[in-house]
Amino acid sequence: MADPGTGADPSQDETLFEAPPMAEQERMVEAVLFASADPVTVRDLAGRMPNGSDPATALEHLRRRYEGRGVRVVRVGEAWALRTAPDLGFLMQKETVEVRKLSRAAMETLAIIAYHQPVTRAEIEEIRGVSVSRGTIDQLIEMGWIRFGRRRATPGRPVTFIVTEAFLDHFGLESARDLPGLKELRAAGLLDNRPPPGEGSDDADAEDDDADQGGLFDAE
Amino acid sequence: MADPGTGADPSQDETLFEAPPMAEQERMVEAVLFASADPVTVRDLAGRMPNGSDPATALEHLRRRYEGRGVRVVRVGEAWALRTAPDLGFLMQKETVEVRKLSRAAMETLAIIAYHQPVTRAEIEEIRGVSVSRGTIDQLIEMGWIRFGRRRATPGRPVTFIVTEAFLDHFGLESARDLPGLKELRAAGLLDNRPPPGEGSDDADAEDDDADQGGLFDAE
Amino acid sequence: MTDTDFSTSTVTSVAERQAAEALIVDVEGFEGPLDLLLTLSRTQKVDLRQISVLALAEQYLSFIEKARDLRIELAADYLVMAAWLAFLKSRLLLPPDPAEEGPSGEDLAAHLAFQLERLQAMREKAATLMARDRLGRDFFARGVTEDVTRTRRVTHTATLLDLMQAYARLRTREEFRPYTMDRDAVLTLEEALGRLRPLIGFAGEWTDILSYLPEGWQDDPARRRSATASTFAASLELVKEGRIEMRQGESFAPIQIRRTEDG
Numbered sequence: 001m002a003d004p005g006t007g008a009d010p011s012q013d014e015t016l017f018e019a020p021p022m023a024e025q026e027r028m029v030e031a032v033l034f035a036s037a038d039p040v041t042v043r044d045l046a047g048r049m050p051n052g053s054d055p056a057t058a059l060e061h062l063r064r065r066y067e068g069r070g071v072r073v074v075r076v077g078e079a080w081a082l083r084t085a086p087d088l089g090f091l092m093q094k095e096t097v098e099v100r101k102l103s104r105a106a107m108e109t110l111a112i113i114a115y116h117q118p119v120t121r122a123e124i125e126e127i128r129g130v131s132v133s134r135g136t137i138d139q140l141i142e143m144g145w146i147r148f149g150r151r152r153a154t155p156g157r158p159v160t161f162i163v164t165e166a167f168l169d170h171f172g173l174e175s176a177r178d179l180p181g182l183k184e185l186r187a188a189g190l191l192d193n194r195p196p197p198g199e200g201s202d203d204a205d206a207e208d209d210d211a212d213q214g215g216l217f218d219a220e
Numbered sequence: 221m222a223d224p225g226t227g228a229d230p231s232q233d234e235t236l237f238e239a240p241p242m243a244e245q246e247r248m249v250e251a252v253l254f255a256s257a258d259p260v261t262v263r264d265l266a267g268r269m270p271n272g273s274d275p276a277t278a279l280e281h282l283r284r285r286y287e288g289r290g291v292r293v294v295r296v297g298e299a300w301a302l303r304t305a306p307d308l309g310f311l312m313q314k315e316t317v318e319v320r321k322l323s324r325a326a327m328e329t330l331a332i333i334a335y336h337q338p339v340t341r342a343e344i345e346e347i348r349g350v351s352v353s354r355g356t357i358d359q360l361i362e363m364g365w366i367r368f369g370r371r372r373a374t375p376g377r378p379v380t381f382i383v384t385e386a387f388l389d390h391f392g393l394e395s396a397r398d399l400p401g402l403k404e405l406r407a408a409g410l411l412d413n414r415p416p417p418g419e420g421s422d423d424a425d426a427e428d429d430d431a432d433q434g435g436l437f438d439a440e
Numbered sequence: 441m442t443d444t445d446f447s448t449s450t451v452t453s454v455a456e457r458q459a460a461e462a463l464i465v466d467v468e469g470f471e472g473p474l475d476l477l478l479t480l481s482r483t484q485k486v487d488l489r490q491i492s493v494l495a496l497a498e499q500y501l502s503f504i505e506k507a508r509d510l511r512i513e514l515a516a517d518y519l520v521m522a523a524w525l526a527f528l529k530s531r532l533l534l535p536p537d538p539a540e541e542g543p544s545g546e547d548l549a550a551h552l553a554f555q556l557e558r559l560q561a562m563r564e565k566a567a568t569l570m571a572r573d574r575l576g577r578d579f580f581a582r583g584v585t586e587d588v589t590r591t592r593r594v595t596h597t598a599t600l601l602d603l604m605q606a607y608a609r610l611r612t613r614e615e616f617r618p619y620t621m622d623r624d625a626v627l628t629l630e631e632a633l634g635r636l637r638p639l640i641g642f643a644g645e646w647t648d649i650l651s652y653l654p655e656g657w658q659d660d661p662a663r664r665r666s667a668t669a670s671t672f673a674a675s676l677e678l679v680k681e682g683r684i685e686m687r688q689g690e691s692f693a694p695i696q697i698r699r700t701e702d703g
Contacts, residue, residue, distance in 0.1 A: 028311055030290030031304040034254075035315045035580035048311045070250030081584075088251040091268050102598040104606070110598070111607035127610060171600045174370045180379045185608045187341060187354075257581040304580040306573035315583060317576040324566075325471060331566035347558060349474025350517070361601055368600065390575045400568050409554075410561045416551050417543035 019052030022061065029058045039079030106136050110145060114167070114176050118149035118160030137161070145170070239272030242281065249278040259299030259389060295394040297385040306392070320363065326356050330365060334387070334399055336411060338369035338380030343413070357381070365390065473521035476500070478556050478563075488557045493549035494532050497525040528552070625662040627654065632670035633677060640684055646696040649675055 019025070028049050032040055045055035059080055063073040066082075074083045084092060102110070109132055112124050124132050140146045149162040163176055173179065239245070248269050252260060265275035279300055283293040286302075294303050304312065322330070329352060332344050345351050360366045369382035383396060393399065405411050470476045480499045481491050504522045507514055531545030573579055636652060649671050650658075657667040675697050678684045688695045 027288075027290035027305065028308055031308040031580070032290075032311050034291045034302070035304050035312055035583045037315075037583040048313075068247075070247035070252075071254045082254065084251040084255055085247065088248055091248055091252050092255050099597050102602070107598055107602055107606040108610055111603050111610065114603065115607055170597075171603060172367060173600075178368070178371050178379070179607075180368060180604060182608065182611055184379050185604055254582060302582060303575070306578045309573070309578040309580075312580055315576075315580050319574065319576060322570070327566040327570060328562055331562050331569055334569070335562065335565060347555075347562060348472065349555065349559065350472025391569055391572050392575065392579065399565070400572075401565060405561055405565075408557075408561075410558045414551070414554060417547040 019054065020050055022054075022058060025049065025053050025055070025058035026061045026065070028053070029055055029062050033062075033073065033080060033082045036081075039076040039081040041079045044079075103136075105133070106139055109136050110140055110163075110167075113140075113146050113161045114163050114179060117162040117176060118152070119162075120152055120158040120160050122158065124161075239270055239274070242274075242278060245269065245273050245275070245278040246281045246285070248273070249275055249282050253282075253293065253300060253302045256301070259296040259301040259385065261299045264299075294392070296389045297395055299385065301389065303392075320359075322359075323356070325353060326359055329356050330360055330383075330387075333360075333366050333381045334383045334396065335402065335405060337382040337396065338372070339382075340372055340378040340380050342378065344381075473500075473518050474555060474559055476503070476518070477521075477552075478559055481556060488553065488560055491553055491556070493552055494529060496552075497529045497532075500525050501529070625660070625666060627657065627663070627667040627670045629670050629673050629677075632667070632674035636671065636674045636678060640678060640697075640699050643684070643698050646687065646698045648694040649697055650694065 020028070029045060032045060032048060042055050042059065045059070046053065049055055059073065066073050070085050070088055071082050072085055074081055108128055109124055112127050113119055116123065116127070121132055121137070137146070143166075144164055145167040146161050147164050149160040151157040152160055167173075168175065240248075249265060252265060252268060262275050262279065265279070266273060269275060279293065286293050289305070290308055291302050291304055294301055309316075325348075328348060329344055332347050333339055336343065336347070341352060341357070357366070363386075364384055365387040366381050367384050369380040371377040372380055387393075388395065402411075470479070477496060477500055480503065481488060481496055483499065484491055484495065486492075501522060504514065504518065528545060528548050532549060536544060575581065635654060639652060650668065652671050653664065653667045657663045672695065675684065675686055675695075678697075679686050682700060684697045684699050686695065686697050
């Protein structure tokens with residue numbers, strides 16, 4: 001809060017009559033357009049900025065400043081917004097990836113593989129208490145989080161599953177042995193008796209998980 | 221860029237032609253950073269931009285261009301992001317998110333993890349002189365500010381905790397080395413793992429950990 | 441650390457006493473003995489590096505004493521600290537016994553001072569952190585992420601927390617399973633009655649009640665026992681209703697039933 005960046009002292013200017021210098025007003029418009037989720041009207045800008053400000057002029061300065069840049073000031077109906085320059089749209093294609101939370105079945109299967117690897121499909125089913133659908137294993141393999149380990153030297157020589165480097169990478173682990181044990185989970189308060197969020201109605205919550213998506217890490 | 225807005229296929233250009241001029245690369249970095257709410261790594265930038273691009277240099281140009289503006293290019297660990305200038309926070313009441321208020325215990329635990337990382341639960345308790353309640357660690361993990369680090373190579377291989385990139389982002393830190401007063405604390409010996417007199421010797425690894433300290437957010 | 445000036449604690453001023461009493465009212469507010477010690481240390485009004493650990497130990501002990509007088513319940517760790525400080529005090533006051541093992545009183549006092557200073561430092565840093573410009577409060581991320589969507593690819597993700605919780609849920613499922621009786625080897629009285637009622641009309645002759653057991657319940661011992669007991673109880677019920685008669689030749693002989701004339 002201390003450093004206003006341009007040396008101008010806005011706290012002075014905020015007093016009743018004198019509006020901040022235009023360069024300062026331009027900064028304000030820039031910050032508001034940047035942070036706002038929706039296009040912002042001139043009226044809304046005026047409402048936020050110190051008395052006597054001239055948001056329309058500041059907007060015009062800002063629009064010109066962004067000409068030819070990677071981002072533009074565009075008009076959306078009666079309001080204004082910052083948008084990526086259309087010729088750079090190809091850079092944004094990664095932005096369109098839709099991230100979904102892993103289903104509960106997949107999550108549990110993955111957890112069992114991580115904690116018990118190498119582990120056979122029968123062992124996974126034994127621990128989960130239900131059969132593991134083919135799609136679940138396929139999905140985890142496709143995501144690159146698990147792969148086939150060596151075959152178990154028991155009758156039938158069943159294949160085993162283990163987690164991959166990509167898995168360790170994603171979860172920020174040095175090795176699967178770094179996963180905290182039950183005791184530590186409990187000590188960290190991750191194991192108390194309350195049901196996990198979204199639980200309650202058996203497996204019907206696979207979809208609900210989507211709603212939880214970002215929620216875990218949102219500040220509330 | 222001739223007319224990539226339409227059907228031009230950038231993937232063709234990538235292999236056949238030289239990298240775009242630096243001014244163009246700067247536009248690209250600008251567009252990508254604008255499009256993302258989360259910090260973007262140089263590596264990710266490189267992955268999106270045409271072959272032969274130099275996103276690090278483009279970033280540096282961009283950072284200077286935005287100096288003193290309403291929006292700034294900031295470094296968050298190994299990644300970069302655009303953030304509004306802190307002195308303009310007063311314009312953003314609408315966008316303000318209510319951050320869950322942390323208890324004193326949670327704040328202290330967070331500070332201890334940040335300054336002593338990687339740190340075990342037992343060490344946190346030793347510093348606070350009181351046991352860490354179950355919900356505290358849980359809450360910090362859920363807020364995305366701490367995570368499990370590698371296990372300590374001491375008997376019992378206890379898990380350690382470290383702060384995350386989201387922590388750096390939230391508190392406007394470039395890296396864990398930029399924690400306020402870190403150097404002074406270290407010089408005063410207050411970050412030493414000093415065993416109580418009469419015990420000790422099993423703390424041989426305390427030194428190693430110090431070496432790791434800043435390394436968490438280094439590129440590997 | 442070596443000063444042995446404990447006059448401050450023996451001659452307690454009125455102000456200090458009031459301060460200590462204010463502390464007592466607030467005892468719930470402390471986060472453990474170290475926190476309490478840190479607060480007490482402020483009454484010495486010196487830098488933590490110059491603090492008199494001996495005087496601090498005295499302050500702490502008299503605080504605990506007062507709390508006892510007022511019958512305030514103190515958690516065990518406060519008492520453990522009190523015992524340790526009493527020990528430390530004796531180490532600091534008595535001339536060192538060369539035969540004695542272990543660290544000196546000065547070493548122990550120095551470590552306590554270090555702990556206090558470290559806790560104080562962490563507390564200050566916590567406050568500094570919280571007072572920083574913060575994302576979503578003082579500075580802001582892009583409010584809207586660009587949506588130039590043409591290709592939509594779905595990926596799945598999960599956090600380490602999800603993974604651990606999934607595992608924890610699996611491994612502790614047994615602990616949380618609601619208790620239910622395993623009932624598949626139990627034939628209830630209602631079931632036996634329901635079965636017996638329609639059959640009894642045909643029992644003109646004396647018939648062993650065991651022949652009324654449901655199919656498949658004769659072989660497994662657990663099921664046979666349950667079915668026998670409930671069929672017997674059901675028979676008694678029907679006798680009471682006057683529907684059937686019941687007889688047994690001698691102890692452990694087969695129990696037989698037949699319908700009554702008007703049943």
